[in-house]
Amino acid sequence: MSSKIEEEFEQPPLWVLVVMYTNYMALYIFGYIADFCRRWNIGKTKKMAQDHKRNKGFSPLHDEFASFFTRNMYMRMRDRFNSPIQSVPGDTFELMDRKSDDQNWTFYFTGKAKKSLNFGSYNYLGFAENTGKCAETAEKTTEEMSCTFSSPRSELGTSKKHLELEEIWSAFLGVEATITFGMGFATNSLNIPAIAGPSCLILSDELNHASLVLGIRLSGAKTIVYKHNDMQDLENKIRNAIINGQDRTFRPYKKIIIVVEGIYSMEGSVVNLPKVIELKKKYNAYLYLDEAHSIGALGSCGRGVVEHFDCDVNDVDIMMGTFTKSFGAAGGYISGKKNIINYLRKTSHAHKYACSMSPGVCEQIIQASGAVASGQGKRRLVELRENALHFRQRLKKMGFIVFGNDFSPVVPLLLYVPSKIALFGRLMEEAGIAVVVVGFPATPIESSRVRFCLSASHSRAQIDQCLKEIDRIGNILQLKHSSQRKLTSNKS
Numbered sequence: 001m002s003s004k005i006e007e008e009f010e011q012p013p014l015w016v017l018v019v020m021y022t023n024y025m026a027l028y029i030f031g032y033i034a035d036f037c038r039r040w041n042i043g044k045t046k047k048m049a050q051d052h053k054r055n056k057g058f059s060p061l062h063d064e065f066a067s068f069f070t071r072n073m074y075m076r077m078r079d080r081f082n083s084p085i086q087s088v089p090g091d092t093f094e095l096m097d098r099k100s101d102d103q104n105w106t107f108y109f110t111g112k113a114k115k116s117l118n119f120g121s122y123n124y125l126g127f128a129e130n131t132g133k134c135a136e137t138a139e140k141t142t143e144e145m146s147c148t149f150s151s152p153r154s155e156l157g158t159s160k161k162h163l164e165l166e167e168i169w170s171a172f173l174g175v176e177a178t179i180t181f182g183m184g185f186a187t188n189s190l191n192i193p194a195i196a197g198p199s200c201l202i203l204s205d206e207l208n209h210a211s212l213v214l215g216i217r218l219s220g221a222k223t224i225v226y227k228h229n230d231m232q233d234l235e236n237k238i239r240n241a242i243i244n245g246q247d248r249t250f251r252p253y254k255k256i257i258i259v260v261e262g263i264y265s266m267e268g269s270v271v272n273l274p275k276v277i278e279l280k281k282k283y284n285a286y287l288y289l290d291e292a293h294s295i296g297a298l299g300s301c302g303r304g305v306v307e308h309f310d311c312d313v314n315d316v317d318i319m320m321g322t323f324t325k326s327f328g329a330a331g332g333y334i335s336g337k338k339n340i341i342n343y344l345r346k347t348s349h350a351h352k353y354a355c356s357m358s359p360g361v362c363e364q365i366i367q368a369s370g371a372v373a374s375g376q377g378k379r380r381l382v383e384l385r386e387n388a389l390h391f392r393q394r395l396k397k398m399g400f401i402v403f404g405n406d407f408s409p410v411v412p413l414l415l416y417v418p419s420k421i422a423l424f425g426r427l428m429e430e431a432g433i434a435v436v437v438v439g440f441p442a443t444p445i446e447s448s449r450v451r452f453c454l455s456a457s458h459s460r461a462q463i464d465q466c467l468k469e470i471d472r473i474g475n476i477l478q479l480k481h482s483s484q485r486k487l488t489s490n491k492s
Helices: 014-039 047-054 064-080 133-145 160-173 184-189 210-219 231-244 273-282 338-347 359-373 375-398 419-430 460-477 483-491
Strands: 092-099 108-118 177-181 200-205 222-226 255-261 286-290 318-322 332-336 410-414 436-438 449-453
Touching: 014 064, 064 419, 108 460, 133 359, 160 177, 160 332, 160 359, 177 184, 177 338, 184 210, 184 318, 184 332, 200 210, 200 231, 210 255, 222 231, 231 255, 231 273, 255 273, 273 286, 332 338, 359 375, 375 410, 375 460, 419 436, 419 449, 419 460
Parallel strands: 200 222, 200 255, 255 286, 286 318
Antiparallel strands: 092 108, 177 332, 318 332, 410 449, 436 449
């Protein structure tokens, strides 16, 4: 059990932090200089000065810092984000070539495309395919039932495919009932307000996804954020909240909900579910578990973090997840007791107002979940775990600081210095490898990173090719900051 919980969050040497903050200071200084030049029609981005005059007198769309950050930092590396592709996001894809003549403010396509290894998509089990049984049956269902029902589920948007999917998925998870939605983000943001209100208390992990944060804010519930995966901090805060009661009235909270994720997509860490369940029972709270990244990726049969820790599904009150990562589809689900699911059918805005899931997507999920339960699916699960563990261990041996849990297919490699974010992505693209680089505000300002997503579709040769390029670029950019490699070499 302890090996499933153990995670690494190594701190960098002091000199790395000094260089990082110095780099931010330099970017700020050059940003103010650039703003001065734009205001006085100096430089290549004179259009910005014209926009500034035209917008004078209007209320700003963003606060001053967000606007400054976007103009002078985000734009420097904008070519690393929102990169369009023109093929299936499998182990490889075709990355469309684009260029900018105005310092990344606008782009144009050159008409060329480059085949690249794909280490950025959430294609954990390799079901993002346009051939095979899943794709063929999904295409056939779309031809028979159309792309959409043009109606929400609560009106005329429910079909036999939706009912079949929900029945199959409930059996897959071992729960009483399931309700599905057309969008994963909305599954959180529009359903949390249906189960919590102003007289409720929500305890949220500090690294919970934006969809969870938005749903919690919309609920109007009292929110307490605890340190990431810190069970002692969670217990302290839930105990103090119960003792103090609601603000002003000091009455007991009507409902206490602990909100966690199975795998945290930016950290590659896994929730300490057994301890969370223990605290939930101890303090008579409800548990909301987001398995967006863990369903299909953890557990001997792909049933997520609950199976990974061999916990009882009945100890999780609300099991949420998405079909976009491991099953090559779209949308999300909430599973649990029948009374909870029936309540959501009456109160969920995502069920009452959003368009229902496409029948072709339903069929893709049905076929993919059936494959996961078969021998073929179990082979994919084994391949995913072996690929992720091999990749993570090799990076550590090279001397990189890598966050997260060994069982996680999400592998964040820390870059720290903001100027290296874009450069790392560009050098990897030149080497024929597409990766996702992430910086502030998506991460804390001191932990910029590149996030690799491993897949069962990756061959060992592809992984080793990627590792070879990471090693080469890591030497060029001086990214090998781990003290563990030095300790290992000293012992040897």
